[in-house]
Amino acid sequence: MNLSVVRINELDPSASPLDFYGSELRRLREGAGLNQAELGGCIFCTGSLVGQVETAKKVPTREFSERVDAALGTDGMFSRLVGLVLRSQLPSWFQAYAEMEAKATYISTFQVQLVYGLLQTQDYARAVLATGMPSNLDDLVAARMERQRVLERERPPLTLVTLDEAALHRPIGSREIMREQLQHLLSCQQRRWVRIQVLPYSAGEHSGLDGSFNLLRFDDDPEIVYTEDMIAGHMTANPETIREASLRYANLQAAALSVEDSADLITRVMEERYGDDPGPDERAVA
DSSP states (O other): HHHHHHHHTOOOOSSOOOHHHHHHHHHHHHHOOOOOOHHHHHSSSSSHHHHHHHHHHSOOOOOHHHHHHHTTOTTHHHHHHHHHHHHHSSSSSHHHHHHHHHHHHHHHHEEEOOOOEEEOHHHHHHHHHHOOOOTTHHHHHHHHHGGGGGSSSSSOOOOEEEEEEEHHSOOOHHHHHHHHHHHHHHHHSSSTTTTEEOGGGOSSSOOTTTTOEEEEEEESSOOEEEEEOOOOOEOOOOHHHHHHHHHHHHHHHSSSOHHHHHHHHHHHHHOOOOOOOOOOOOOOOO
C-alpha cells in the first residue's frame, strides 16, 4: 500500500493551517480531475512537490499558491491562505505579535542591533535567522518576507523606524549583503508611509538604552508595546507602559538625525564600509 496515500487520508484539516491547506489542495485537485503529476505540470513543479504539500510535509510558497489558484481557478483562495500558513511557521511566541502587526495602522520601532524585520532584505533576513540554527530556515525566511506584505497593502501602516547607528555598522552575512540591505533602506525611504531615522553614536546616552521596542496603534483596538528578551517576546496594552514607551520614542526621534541626514549617513556607511573597496570581508560572528 502506498504510504503517502495513507498519510494523506489521515490528514486532519483542523490540525493547523498547513494541514488545512494540504487537504484543500488535494480536494480541489481531485475535483478538477488531475493527479499530482498533472497539476505539477500545470504549475511548473514536480508531482512529488504537490504530494508533499498535500501531506503537510512541505510548506507552500506564495508563488506556488498563485500558480495553483491560476491552474485550478480557485479565485485566489490559496494565495490568501498561504499567508496564514507562513505565519504558522513563526515561533509560537511571535505569532500573536505578527498578527497584530498585520492589522496595525501605525508602527513605530526602535532597533538597536538589527534592521527592523519589515525592512530586511531576504539575504539579510536569512543571515540573521540562521544564527539560531533552525531546522526550517527556508520557511522562517519565507514567513519574514510574507510579513513585509503589510507595507504593500492599499493603505499601509505609517511606519516610523529609528535605527541605532550600530545597526548600520554591524556586518550581517557579508559585505555584499550589507550593501544591498543599506541600499534597500534608502529605497524604503522613498515610500510615503515609511520614515527612517538614524540615532547617531554622537547622541551618547539615550532613552532606548534598555533595548529595542515596538509601538503598534490600531483604528479600533488599544495600542500595544512589544519587546523581546533572549527567549521570547512580550506584548502589553498597559496604559502606563504605553505612555512611558511613547515618551521614550519621542525622545529618541528628537535625538536622531533627520530623515534626510539619516539617508546621507546610510549612504556614507554603505559606500565607505561596504563599497567596492575589497577590504576584509567582515561577517557576523553571533
